[in-house]
Amino acid sequence: MSWRIEHSDALSLLRELPDSWAQMCVTSPPTGALSTTLAALGEVRRVLREDGTLWLLVGRGGPSLNALDEQGWTHQPLPPWSTRLVRGWCPPVRLLLLTKQRRYFYDDLALDYRVTQRLSWPTSPRQASRPQGCGFVRERERRLQLVRRCILAGSSMLACGVCGAPYRRARPGEREGVMRRPTCSHKNPEGRCLVLDPFCGPGAATTEAAHCSGRSFLGIAPTRGIGGER
Numbered sequence: 001m002s003w004r005i006e007h008s009d010a011l012s013l014l015r016e017l018p019d020s021w022a023q024m025c026v027t028s029p030p031t032g033a034l035s036t037t038l039a040a041l042g043e044v045r046r047v048l049r050e051d052g053t054l055w056l057l058v059g060r061g062g063p064s065l066n067a068l069d070e071q072g073w074t075h076q077p078l079p080p081w082s083t084r085l086v087r088g089w090c091p092p093v094r095l096l097l098l099t100k101q102r103r104y105f106y107d108d109l110a111l112d113y114r115v116t117q118r119l120s121w122p123t124s125p126r127q128a129s130r131p132q133g134c135g136f137v138r139e140r141e142r143r144l145q146l147v148r149r150c151i152l153a154g155s156s157m158l159a160c161g162v163c164g165a166p167y168r169r170a171r172p173g174e175r176e177g178v179m180r181r182p183t184c185s186h187k188n189p190e191g192r193c194l195v196l197d198p199f200c201g202p203g204a205a206t207t208e209a210a211h212c213s214g215r216s217f218l219g220i221a222p223t224r225g226i227g228g229e230r
């Protein structure tokens, strides 16, 4: 899998990315510069696969629901684990789940306790809502847990090596590494789902969360670029 952080203006770099390329985007857009943010989200829509998801963590002054509707995004109901995890943030945030189509890829077993118990991350809702530590560490931990869950639910460990389509679990309760049912007609499980964060600023948890989840990752950051391959 590969991951990289590009130092670039989000909108310019997004415009260079191919259509229907990323499986999911999880991001927290900066406040202010609303028109640029919206233009970037329009590009994200083009870059996402048809069954892809955008998990948007917005604070006050973020893009309005109307503006997102006008771009053609479909609002989806949030999973219960997410509402618990964004409660009580300072400053307040809300999470939006937006898709290109009514039907989208969502792995509802990814956060099943039987599936996630081998992860080192606390996954029960009770643990997740009460991380330990000081204020800063707690915020950071919450953000990581939230982003990590979005990535697990919105993408798969395996993906088609030809078209990038995610794989579904063959059986309920199976661990993540053994997802074996393609959602496309190719028989090439050599690919990896790609996670995108076009606003990967300092403190963004997406890099770490994508890395821990074994997904490919592209972050666009307004700082010096780093990258790697493993």
Ligand SMILES: [Zn+2]
Residues within 6 Å of the ligand: 160, 161, 162, 163, 164, 165, 184, 185, 186
């Ligand atoms: Zn395929």
